[in-house]
Amino acid sequence: MCSGRVDLAFILHAFSIGMDGVYIAGCRLDECKYITHGNYYALNIVLLGKRLLEYIGLDSNRLRIEFMSSAEAFRFVETINDFIHTIRERGPIGEKEGVKQEELRIRLSELAKLVPYIKIATRKKLSVRLKDPQEWEKLFTPEEIETLFREVPSYYIDPTKCQACMTCARRCPVDAILSGKNLIHIIDQEKCIKCGTCLEVCPPRFSAVTKLIGETPPPPIPEEKRVITRKGKED
Numbered sequence: 001m002c003s004g005r006v007d008l009a010f011i012l013h014a015f016s017i018g019m020d021g022v023y024i025a026g027c028r029l030d031e032c033k034y035i036t037h038g039n040y041y042a043l044n045i046v047l048l049g050k051r052l053l054e055y056i057g058l059d060s061n062r063l064r065i066e067f068m069s070s071a072e073a074f075r076f077v078e079t080i081n082d083f084i085h086t087i088r089e090r091g092p093i094g095e096k097e098g099v100k101q102e103e104l105r106i107r108l109s110e111l112a113k114l115v116p117y118i119k120i121a122t123r124k125k126l127s128v129r130l131k132d133p134q135e136w137e138k139l140f141t142p143e144e145i146e147t148l149f150r151e152v153p154s155y156y157i158d159p160t161k162c163q164a165c166m167t168c169a170r171r172c173p174v175d176a177i178l179s180g181k182n183l184i185h186i187i188d189q190e191k192c193i194k195c196g197t198c199l200e201v202c203p204p205r206f207s208a209v210t211k212l213i214g215e216t217p218p219p220p221i222p223e224e225k226r227v228i229t230r231k232g233k234e235d
């Protein structure tokens with residue numbers, strides 16, 4: 001119902017299944033009949049998406065957003081035709097950009113994994129309402145995107161601090177934490193979407209979760225060393 005529902009993940013998914021272009025049509029800006037103004041969010045997602053496409057070596061013109069009312073059929077047809085023309089000129093995704101299909105698949109899938117992190121890291125900018133189109137292109141700069149990728153965090157559970165309270169495992173949105181009663185918890189780095197929830201919810205008296213930037217997390221402790229012996233039980 002709302003262009004604001006078009007998630008960055010949907011856009012990347014469309015490209016990953018071979019779409020050569022993605023066109024999003026939203027209501028006219030400032031004419032949203034709800035209080036949400038989701039079309040501004042959609043605009044910002046597209047502006048971010050364009051920079052991300054450039055970062056992975058794709059032409060940002062493959063992604064477009066236009067705003068119109070339901071009474072503007074002519075505008076819809078005109079902009080769609082123009083978009084089709086643009087995409088036909090560019091040809092199949094990756095071809096003109098010189099990115100091989102296998103490499104493209106890997107780049108898009110790596111990027112898709114980082115969508116939650118990217119959305120959290122850019123949430124303030126994603127919520128702005130830029131009225132002046134001159135400002136749109138400046139919302140996300142290539143330098144910012146470089147920094148975003150340089151600072152991708154990893155989360156690590158310190159086995160000497162974890163008390164197996166299970167809070168993090170219950171709250172992890174993607175079940176990326178290997179949990180178990182009286183077992184030191186371990187983050188499955190392949191599954192982790194870097195949302196940072198485990199860091200937020202680990203009780204301060206344990207502070208077992210660390211955020212690492214630019215460092216590879218230490219390997220997980222061996223299975224046989226995961227069992228926590230409680231003091232009372234030792235006695």
Ligand code: SF4
Nearest residue numbers: 172192193195196198
């Ligand atoms: S950061 Fe923590 S809570 Fe978020 S996905 Fe990774 S392991 Fe789960």
Ligand code: SF4
Nearest residue numbers: 162163165166168202
């Ligand atoms: S919330 Fe902290 S102490 Fe509790 S299981 Fe997770 S890492 Fe361990």
